[in-house]
Amino acid sequence: MSTTTGNKTSAPVAASFPRHEQTFPALTSQEIARMRRFGAIANYKDGEKLFETGKPGPGMFVILSGHVAITQRDGLGHVTPVIEQGPGQFLAEIGQLSGRVALVDGEAEGEVETLLIPPERLRALLVAEADLGERIMRALILRRVNLIQAGAGGPVLIGPSNSGGVIRLRGFLTRNGSPHHLLDPATDHDAAELIVRYSPSQTDWPLVVIPDGTVLRNPSESELARAMGMIRALAKDRVYDVAVVGSGPAGLSTAVYAASEGLSVAVCDARSFGGQAGASARIENYLGFPTGISGLALTARAYNQAQKFGADMMIPVAVKSLDCSREDGAFGLTLDDGEVLRARSIVVASGARYRRPEIGNLADFEGRGVWYWASPIEARLCSEQDAVLVGGGNSAGQAAVFLSGYARRVHMVIRGGGLGASMSRYLIERIEATPNIELVFNTEVVELDGTKEQSLERLRWRSRLSGEESSYDTRNLFLFVGADPATGWLDGCGVMVDRGGFVVTGAQCKKARGDLASALETSVPGVFAVGDVRSGSVKRVGGAIGEGAQVVAALHHFLGDAQKPAL
Known part of the structure; x- marks a missing residue:
């Protein structure tokens, strides 16, 4: 890819895009005629911008006459042509x-006439015109994939690739399907110049340059998301039919089925779509994928599908509390920015978070050698090194197999004496057949050591049989040791939880409610729970997706009853 500063070049990025015909299809005059009822004519003069990097897009443009040059631009002033499109x-x-x-950026070259289809009408088009909608949807997805691979339009991260801040933000952007580009000041001239100008301390890594040129110093995920325009303000006086808290498989399934059946849906998640499943390197026991599929690929499809049907995806937005008083007929979700999202019903799909075991100095090395998921970003840090992974469940097994393709050796530390009780048989066989995975049974990690300002260097583990302790040199420790339910935001609203903190539903709520709730309804009428956060759920991707589909019937029933006039 060729780039220049402030000027376009003659080497378009799109020339090397795979599946070019599917990514940039041409519409027939008959197809355009069918699309006209969804949009309105918009004209642009030579040099006028149809849309700009970092600003909300008005929708989809169908070019009727003239040509539009598409270019990508970053905050450092680099402009690269992508493609020129015409009638x-x-x-x-x-x-x-x-x-x-x-x-x-999209800039008119000469006089341009377009059919502008705004987002809500574009979604209607995709549903109403099934065959045409399929071609358009495929192209929209492929274009995003290509932009991600090119790092187009997103922020530029500047800092060492192995710094904790860089890894944290790259993981956040990757999990949210956001293009970004990493520059190391040790090898890139532009990055080095920016470092000289801003003189960051180690705590400032990474510097983040967003497309409008603004420079952020080691921002939080929320700060970066707001600077990039990922989070939109709530519409005043909007009351949704259902608010889904959590966008793992259960939450995404709820969003897809509820939105496709005409309910207005808002989905909130504090970090990214996909939940724990989104970090799985390969899921091989989900129906319909005999060769397996990565958790990110599976949940990204669901995320796009939910948007197709009109669900509002509010990510990253943390929910702080739930008001169940329903004084005006709606629940209130207080968000981390103080705004209140109102909805007639609530689906708790907030899942569970990996447990932080009692290991000495653990907090000192989180994000600097201690990881709670295993994506390609973390895996590359293990290249030709030994890694240690703690855990004996399916997630741990999937991570161990994935890491074995990068690390010299993966030591899989299990507290018990075997894997049969906690892991699927196909994974056990895979692990046993992988020569560079070493199983360490009846052992626990007790303490970490290293340079606090830099990274993990070694750990100490202990035999649970003999009590003997020994030291082991490693720069990467992966923890998959069970999970705690993410239900703190429900405190004080009357939703019952079991002794482990998981949400109680169905017949277990009969005594508290005085009636028999639906299988997925909680002790508070109108509040439902699905997926890993629900007491008694099977804790499997397939089960979570099934519950997300199942709860929609209960939502319809509740919302229908709520709208009936009192006798």
Whole structure:
């Protein structure tokens, strides 16, 4: 890819895009005629911008006459041509289903006439025109994938690739399907110049340059998301039919089925879509994928599907509390920015978070050698090194197999004496057949050591049989040791939880409610729970997706009863 500063070049990025015909299809005159009822004519003069990087996109443009040059631009002033499009082609990517900020610039070359289809009408088009909608949807997804691979339109992260801040933000952006680009000041001239100008301390890593040129110093995920326009303000006086808290498989399934059946849906998640499943390197026991699929790929499809049907995806937005008083007929979710999201019903799909075991000095090395998931970003840090992974469940097994493709050796530490009680048989066989995975039974990690300002260097583990302790040198420790339910935000609203903190539903709520709730309804009428956060759930991706689909019937029943006039 060729780039320049402030000027376009003649080497378009799109020339090397795979599946070019599917990514940039041409529409026939008959297809355009069918699309006209969904949009309105918009004209642009030579040099006028149809959309700009970092600003909300107005929707999808169908070019009727003239040409539009698409370029990508970053905050350092680099401009790279992507493609030039003309009559019969359309301009959009998956973000325009929900009016997200544009990732590229679109500039008219000469007089241009377009059919502009706003996001809500674009979603209607995809549903109403099934065959045409399928072609458009495929192109929108492929364009986002290509932009991610090119790092187009997103922030530039500047700092060492192995720094904790860089890894944290790269993981956040990757999990949310957001393009970004990493520059190391040790090897990149522009990055080195920026470092000289801003003179960051170690705690400032990474510097983040967003497309409008703003420079952030080691921002939080929320700060970066707001600077990038990922989080939109709530519409005043909007009351949703259902608010889903959590966007793992259960939450995404609820969103897809509820939105496709005409309910207005808002989905909140504090970090990214996919939940724990989104971090799985490969899921091989989910129906319909005999060769397996990565958790990110599976949940990304569901995320796009939910947007297609009109669900509002509010990520990253943390829910702080739930008000169940329903004084005006709606529940209130207080968000981390102080705003209140109102909905007639609530689906608790907040899942569970990996438990932090009692290991000495653990907090000192989180994000600097201690990881709670295993994505390609963390895996590359283990290249030709020994890694230690703690855990004996399916997630741990999937992570161990994945890491074995990068690390010299993976030591899998299990507290018990075997794997049969906690792991699927196919994974056990895979692990046993992988020569560089070493199983360490009846052992626990007790303390970590290293340079607090830098990274983990060694750990100490102890035999649970003999009590003998020994030291082991490693720079990467992965923890998959069970999970605690994410239910703190429910405190004080009357939703019953069991002794482990998981939400109680169905017949278990009969005594508290005085009636028999639906299988997924909680002790508070109108509040439902699905997936890993629910007491008694099977803690499997397939089960979570099934519960998300199942709860929609209960939502319809509750909302229908709520709208009936009192006798």
